[in-house]
Amino acid sequence: MMDELELLKRDWQKREEQLPRLSYGDIYQMLWKKSSSIVKWILIISLLEFALPHLLYLIPGVSESFETYEKLGIKRVSTLIWIGSYLVTFYFIYQFYKRYREISTLDDAKKLMQKIIRTRRTVKHYVIFSLSMLFLTCIVIMIGIYFNDNLMAAFPAASDAKRNMSPEKFKSLMLMVMGVCSVGMIVLMGAVYFLLYGLLLKKLKRNYKELERLEV
Amino acid sequence: MNKELEHQFVTELESNQNIVHKVCTLYTSNREAHNDLFQEITIQLWKAYPKFRGESKFSTWMYRVALNTAITLYRKSKRSVQTQDYESVIFKIKADEYDATEEEQLQLMYKAIRQLGDIDKALVFLFLENKSYSEISETLGISEVNARVKMNRVKTKLRTILNP
Numbered sequence: 001m002m003d004e005l006e007l008l009k010r011d012w013q014k015r016e017e018q019l020p021r022l023s024y025g026d027i028y029q030m031l032w033k034k035s036s037s038i039v040k041w042i043l044i045i046s047l048l049e050f051a052l053p054h055l056l057y058l059i060p061g062v063s064e065s066f067e068t069y070e071k072l073g074i075k076r077v078s079t080l081i082w083i084g085s086y087l088v089t090f091y092f093i094y095q096f097y098k099r100y101r102e103i104s105t106l107d108d109a110k111k112l113m114q115k116i117i118r119t120r121r122t123v124k125h126y127v128i129f130s131l132s133m134l135f136l137t138c139i140v141i142m143i144g145i146y147f148n149d150n151l152m153a154a155f156p157a158a159s160d161a162k163r164n165m166s167p168e169k170f171k172s173l174m175l176m177v178m179g180v181c182s183v184g185m186i187v188l189m190g191a192v193y194f195l196l197y198g199l200l201l202k203k204l205k206r207n208y209k210e211l212e213r214l215e216v
Numbered sequence: 217m218n219k220e221l222e223h224q225f226v227t228e229l230e231s232n233q234n235i236v237h238k239v240c241t242l243y244t245s246n247r248e249a250h251n252d253l254f255q256e257i258t259i260q261l262w263k264a265y266p267k268f269r270g271e272s273k274f275s276t277w278m279y280r281v282a283l284n285t286a287i288t289l290y291r292k293s294k295r296s297v298q299t300q301d302y303e304s305v306i307f308k309i310k311a312d313e314y315d316a317t318e319e320e321q322l323q324l325m326y327k328a329i330r331q332l333g334d335i336d337k338a339l340v341f342l343f344l345e346n347k348s349y350s351e352i353s354e355t356l357g358i359s360e361v362n363a364r365v366k367m368n369r370v371k372t373k374l375r376t377i378l379n380p
Contacts, residue, residue, distance in 0.1 A: 004378060005343075005371065007318070008325050012344040019237040022254075027233070028226050030258045 039103050039119055042200055043096040046089075046126065072144035078137065085133045092126045116208045120201055127193045134189055138182030145174050225265050228274050229258065235278050236261075242329070242341050243286040253286060260285045272354065279342070279355045287334045321378075328377040336370045343367060 069075045099119045103112065148171075165173070229236075236257050240250045261281050268277050329340050335356075342352045352367070353360040 004321070004325065005374070008322060009344050009346065011322050013346070016234055016238070019234055019241070020250075022230070022233055024226055024230050027229050027258060028222075030255050031222065031226070031262050 039096065039100045039204075042119070042123060042197065043093070043100050045196055045200075046093050046096055069141075069144075072141065072148055074140050074144035077140050077144075081133065081137055081140065085129075088129060088133075092122065092129070095122050096126075113208055113212065116204050120204060123197050123201060127197060130193070131186060131190060134186055135182070138178070138185070142175060142178050142182070145171065145178060221265070225262060229261065229278075232275050232278055235275060236282050238345070239279075239282040239286050239341065242337060243290055243334075245330070253289065256289060257282045257285045276351065276355060279345075279347075280357075283338045283341070283355065287338065290334045325374070325378060328374055332370065332373070335366070336373065339363070339367050339370050340374070 069078050096119075099115060099122060103115050103119070236254055237250075239257065240253045244250045244253050261278065264281055268274070329337060332340065338356060339352070342355060347355070349360050349363050349367075353363040356363065358366070
């Protein structure tokens with residue numbers, strides 16, 4: 001038996017000549033295939049981002065805000081906005097998935113470069129879309145407040161403020177609060193997007209630059 | 217700095233690429249899977265490269281990372297890929313073995329090795345690479361005694377497969 005294993009060992013070492021041989025350039029390019037893992041992260045983050053707010057609804061108290069929407073008379077509009085944005089978000093997630101599949105199976109640097117550009121564009125569109133949806137929702141809420149005649153009933157929590165205030169004053173105060181909150185939220189989300197996707201996009205861009213240099 | 221590191225890495229990998237190819241040969245069965253594994257190992261090596269400070273030889277370090285990557289991937293795919301029953305393999309090889317020429321016998325042995333578990337395979341691989349027990353223990357992160365014991369077990373296993 002030992003002889004057989006020694007025989008095998010000799011044969012194994014002889015086989016070394018038949019092994020494939022990659023060039024410096026081949027190996028170098030492999031390093032830049034990292035792009036696929038970056039796109040994978042974009043996909044994961046977009047999925048998480050999509051799923052996390054739904055977990056929030058499980059917390060009691062958050063679901064109460066739906067009642068507020070109803071009292072403001074904007075329930076239908078906001079439901080429509082939500083359905084619309086769900087559909088579009090699904091579309092984007094599908095796009096990210098497609099990019100990920102494409103990028104992880106590519107061998108050719110030139111094609112990879114094209115896909116990187118496309119991915120970057122898709123992510124930018126996604127961020128713009130998400131922020132404008134947020135903006136739109138805020139506007140709709142503000143319009144709801146503006147046209148509501150019985151504002152006090154819609155915000156039972158603000159009972160202390162109500163007593164010392166005329167309805168008009170309360171309305172303008174609510175509008176102001178809402179306006180400030182909207183701007184704050186959009187800025188905050190913008191910052192989060194900038195950090196999350198911005199970093200990933202920067203990495204992708206770096207890969208792109210490297211590939212570009214490699215191609216020349 | 218980064219460019220320099222990259223150049224250094226690719227150069228070293230290029231001259232030591234046989235190691236990775238051999239791991240790929242042992243852990244995969246077709247060309248496509250071979251290339252995928254090669255790429256995965258390359259990426260893992262590159263990720264780990266900044267932490268490699270020349271405490272061991274570049275090639276020893278490569279053996280370790282390459283085998284770890286192969287073993288990890290092998291474990292992942294094990295669930296989805298249908299594995300052949302160990303007993304049936306033994307039986308088949310026993311039946312086939314009778315008047316095997318040397319070349320055929322070698323093929324049978326490679327086949328038997330392919331059917332081994334991921335760790336056993338790594339051991340056989342390092343044995344085929346003519347590594348000493350101390351190198352094997354360093355590469356696989358086990359004690360030398362453990363390496364010897366495990367190796368003997370694998371050899372016995374192969375023996376039972378090949379010598380009915």
